[in-house]
Each structure stands twice: as structure tokens, then as C-alpha cells.
Amino acid sequence: MSRSFGATRAVQDISFTIAPGEVLALVGENGAGKSTLMNLLVGALEPDTGSVRVAPPSGPHGRRVAMVHQELSLFDNLTVAENLELDREGGGAVVSERASRASARSVLEHLGVDVSVDATVGSLTVGQRQLVEIAKAVSVSPTLLILDEPTSSLEGPQVALLFAAVRRLAAAGTAVVFVSHRTEELFELCDRLLVMRDGVQVEFGPLAGHTRASLVESMVGRETSTLYPGRAPSLPPEPEIELVDVSLAGRLHGVSLSFPAGAVTAVTGLDGHGQTEVAEILAGATRPASGTVAVHGVPVRFSGPRAAVRRGIGYVPPDRRLDGLLLDGSVAANATLAAAPRVHPRGVRSPRRERRVVQGLVQRLAIKASSLHQPVVELSGGNQQKVLVGRWLLVPGLRVLVLNDPTRGVDVGSRAQIYAVVRDLAASGVAVVLVSTDMQETLGLSDQIYVLYSGRVSGRLLAADATERDVMHHAMGGDARA
Structure with missing residues (x-):
């Protein structure tokens, strides 16, 4: 696939496959083309050349591709249950409030998320909202799930909940594209790796064999110095x-x-x-x-x-x-x-x-x-x-x-x-x-x-x-x- 915006080629001749049950790490610096590629996969953008082929969902109400965006798309004035219900494709069917709440509760429990389905999203912490956003995507039983920086607002125990849920989804046959700038998460969760740089696919293959340093070098095209500068020589007293x-x-x-x-x-x-x-x-x-x-x-x-x-x-x-x-x-x-x-x-x-x-x-x-x-x-x-x-x-x-x-x-x-x-x-x-x-x-x-x-x-x-x-x-x- 390729996609340009005017004279800017955001994605150039990208070709890759992802198998059912596989977790693929999509990495690259900001501006490398990851967002454009994800939008092509989810259908928000049409490629100039090339195509996307996705297997049909396993269930009658499933969706081919679902995506959790880095910028959340929840309605703060609606409850958790109402937000989850909005993303379902019900074909115009009327769903009772009781059924909607029960369905939302089931999804949250499956993910291990301890949030009331009756709470308004605006009353939740940023981390809780992120988990509800993930639950919304999971609730449509997608063939392919794209997670764009899903842990950026999560604390350690919440990250563990998410990883456990991703592993369960993968075990059930869902393919997952995982985007994160936290390299330790990639090594813990992912099977394969797609590296982008300036819109070009520079590496696609197993993640095994990489170190953090080699992964960063592949992303930026050069060796990087120590990430954290030196500390203050002493702590000022005043x-x-x-x-x-x-x-x-x-x-x-x-x-x-x-x-x-x-x-x-x-x-x-x-x-x-x-x-x-x-x-x-x-x-x-x-x-x-x-x-x-x-x-x-x-x-x-x-x-x-x-x-x-x-x-x-x-x-x-x-x-x-x-x-x-x-x-x-x-x-x-x-x-x-x-x-x-x-x-x-x-x-x-x-x-x-x-x-x-x-x-x-x-x-x-x-x-x-x-x-x-x-x-x-x-x-x-x-x-x-x-x-x-x-x-x-x-x-x-x-x-x-x-x-x-x-x-x-x-x-x-x-x-x-x-x-x-x-x-x-x-x-x-x-x-x-x-x-x-x-x-x-x-x-x-x-x-x-x-x-x-x-x-x-x-x-x-x-x-x-x-x-x-x-x-x-x-x-x-x-x-x-x-």
C-alpha cells in the first residue's frame, strides 16, 4: 500500500501479513507513517495504490477491524454502558437498558476492569477511561484489533490487566497490532515486528533476537545516546x-x-x-x-x-x-x-x-x-x-x-x-x-x-x-x- 498527502508520501509500498492469534509490534518515530498505516487498515483512509485484505469475523455480530485510538473517543456525559453500546452494529435493533448494562458488565469483567457500568465517563480517571476505550473495541469481537499507545495512561496493575486481555484475545484467534513507544512492553507481549521510518517499511520479521538498543537503532536509523541526561550533582536544600x-x-x-x-x-x-x-x-x-x-x-x-x-x-x-x-x-x-x-x-x-x-x-x-x-x-x-x-x-x-x-x-x-x-x-x-x-x-x-x-x-x-x-x-x- 501507498498513500500520499499532496507532495508528502506518508506510506510507501508497505506489504506485510499478520496471522490469527499473532501480536505484531508496529514501531517508528512520530511522523514515520504509523498513524496513516493504521487508518488505512481500519478503513478511515483509502490507499492510493494497494489494498487491505482482512478475514471475516468469526461471529455474526463481529467486526473485521477495531481500533483503540491514542486520543480517546468516548462521550464524557454518557455512562460506561451507553458508550459501549454506541459502538455496536445492531442493525437498528432496539436493545433494552438492562441488556446493554449486562453486556457492558460482561465485557468489563472479561477484561478484569473494575469500573461501574453506570458511572459517567467524565467521572473516571484517565486510566479508567483508557480501559473503557479498550473494552469498547473488544466488545465488537474484531478479527484484527489495533491498539495505538494503549498503555500511555495506565499504571502497572492496569497494564498487567491489558496484557492478560490481549493474550486471551490472541489465544482465541484475534490478530493484534500493538503500537507503543515503551520498548519493554514490546518484548513482553509481541511476536513479530514492523518498523517504519519516513513512511517506508525498513524491517518486518521476528522480534526475537532484538535488544532495546538494536530496536531503537532500527527505528531512528542511527545509534542513540543515553536516553536520560545526568542528574543534578546534589539536591538543593531550599x-x-x-x-x-x-x-x-x-x-x-x-x-x-x-x-x-x-x-x-x-x-x-x-x-x-x-x-x-x-x-x-x-x-x-x-x-x-x-x-x-x-x-x-x-x-x-x-x-x-x-x-x-x-x-x-x-x-x-x-x-x-x-x-x-x-x-x-x-x-x-x-x-x-x-x-x-x-x-x-x-x-x-x-x-x-x-x-x-x-x-x-x-x-x-x-x-x-x-x-x-x-x-x-x-x-x-x-x-x-x-x-x-x-x-x-x-x-x-x-x-x-x-x-x-x-x-x-x-x-x-x-x-x-x-x-x-x-x-x-x-x-x-x-x-x-x-x-x-x-x-x-x-x-x-x-x-x-x-x-x-x-x-x-x-x-x-x-x-x-x-x-x-x-x-x-x-x-x-x-x-x-x-
Whole structure:
């Protein structure tokens, strides 16, 4: 198959097969053509040349191809059962509410997902929504299931649930295409490998025999340096910002955290244990019910995110499309959104200054865009994320940067560039707060780690000495004495 968009050849002469019960890893950097290929497989795009041939489903109500998109497609105002029912092909048949709820409950139980079918999707955590999205795809009994970054919002136990479900589906004869930038997941789950680079298929064959280094080299076409830059030589003693005995409506209980300038501090825990609330409080998006937020020891009270920005606090939210970017806006407009005083001094717009500032950012982060005027929605996910993170490099007087899942759905090359920027910011004296669902990222990028359990601090670790086992011990309620 091939598919072009104007002069850009997004997919060039791709040919591969996937057998019933096989799990195929589809990998490549952002912009390599994976999304176009997946859309061709699911029928959202028509190939310019070539074709897709898929065996018919085994059941009368099954579907040939189902896909779980990286960007979720659920309706927040509907219940879990209603969302699952919407994706079925009932041929106009009327389905009772009782039958719909029973069917949804059966699918969730089969996946091991502990979510009420009567809960509205808007009330769920990001990880729970991801599992419901997967359940929706599985409920149509597809011949081929495509999973695009399905673990990007999931914690360890949820990932284990997903992997167990994929193995059961494969054992029953479903073919699975699995897309992930977390290489350890590929080795754990997948049988074969399809590597894409610049729209071209560069490798197709068994995954066995590859190492992480050889896989990354195949993806990027070159050897890569160490993914995580070096840590701060020592942990600065003075906090730039801190939370003192902060509580929030049953979600946080007397939390005290200190974030020193010049260091990366991770706040982690299992999904729903309070780390996202910490990030939102620091960013001014949520007000604590009690307790104090202090900057250099002085209590502050943010009226909203704008007030936090005026204090030199930047925020990268976990959902770039929903909360972070103006999708129809240009690369330049999105990059300069928080830096108007620098780019347009005295309120007078200067296209020349804007172009110079943004071009420097594009070069520094290797953002792939046809021009500074290209709508950001047309960029790959990794390049969108680099625009979102890079926005704060343009803000003068930045003192704190809160990163909430900053590399979700981002390829290894883009990750390395983002990590280098984070380390540069810390070295310049910025206090970096990292909330991440990626345990390796938490351990590799941070200087110190706070672990939350049930809205309380269950442990503080120095990242250089910590292991994944140490973090998970505290994340599941253990204490230092145990």
C-alpha cells in the first residue's frame, strides 16, 4: 500500500501479513507513517495504490477491524454502558437498558476492569477511561484489533490487566497490532515486528533476537545516546515552591511536599492516588480545601492558572489536545501563547521578532513542521508535544515547570530531546515537577521521588538509589520500616 498527502508520501509500498492469534509490534518515530498505516487498515483512509485484505469475523455480530485510538473517543456525559453500546452494529435493533448494562458488565469483567457500568465517563480517571476505550473495541469481537499507545495512561496493575486481555484475545484467534513507544512492553507481549521510518517499511520479521538498543537503532536509523541526561550533582536544600499540609475533598490528606530549584522532583503513585491533584494545585488549576502553597516560604493563593503563570509557574497538562494546544492555531501561535510580553513587548505585535524566537525553538527541539504557520493539529503527536513543552522555554522568569505525563505517546527520539530540555531547565535553576505514568521515566529523569498512596505521602526516595520495586512498595501502601 501507498498513500500520499499532496507532495508528502506518508506510506510507501508497505506489504506485510499478520496471522490469527499473532501480536505484531508496529514501531517508528512520530511522523514515520504509523498513524496513516493504521487508518488505512481500519478503513478511515483509502490507499492510493494497494489494498487491505482482512478475514471475516468469526461471529455474526463481529467486526473485521477495531481500533483503540491514542486520543480517546468516548462521550464524557454518557455512562460506561451507553458508550459501549454506541459502538455496536445492531442493525437498528432496539436493545433494552438492562441488556446493554449486562453486556457492558460482561465485557468489563472479561477484561478484569473494575469500573461501574453506570458511572459517567467524565467521572473516571484517565486510566479508567483508557480501559473503557479498550473494552469498547473488544466488545465488537474484531478479527484484527489495533491498539495505538494503549498503555500511555495506565499504571502497572492496569497494564498487567491489558496484557492478560490481549493474550486471551490472541489465544482465541484475534490478530493484534500493538503500537507503543515503551520498548519493554514490546518484548513482553509481541511476536513479530514492523518498523517504519519516513513512511517506508525498513524491517518486518521476528522480534526475537532484538535488544532495546538494536530496536531503537532500527527505528531512528542511527545509534542513540543515553536516553536520560545526568542528574543534578546534589539536591538543593531550599524549596522554590512547597505544599504544606494540603488537603483536597477526600483526594489529598495533609500532604507536604518540597520542590527545590535546580532539581527534578517526581510525584508518583498508582492511578487515582492524588498525584494529578498535586500537579493541578501547583499550576493554579485547582484550589486546596486547606493547607498552604508557598513560594520561597511565602504563602500564595492562586485565583487560577493565569495567576500561577504570573508567578513564573508553567504547566504541561496530560492531554495536549484537550487542555494544552489551540489545535487550529499555528505552530507560532501555540509556541508563544504564554510568552506574549517577551515576543510582543508593550503589546505591539512584531512578526519579525515572533519568527526569530519561534524559529530558534523549532531548531532547538527539532520540531518537524512545514512552516511556522502550519496548524499544530497537522503535526505528529511527538511534534505537538514538543511545541507544548517548548512553549515554556520562551517565558522569561520561569521558576517552576509542572510536567503532567510529558511524554505520553511520544517516540524515543522526541523523548530524548524533551528530557534534555528538562535537564537544561533544572540546571538553570528551575524547579521541575514530574508526574508520570512511565516508571522508567520517573526513575531515570528525576532527582527525588515522592510516592503517594490514598492521597497521603507514603515515601520519599532519592532517585539515584531507588528501584522500581522500591517505588511500587510505597505506591501500594508500604512504609519505610517494612
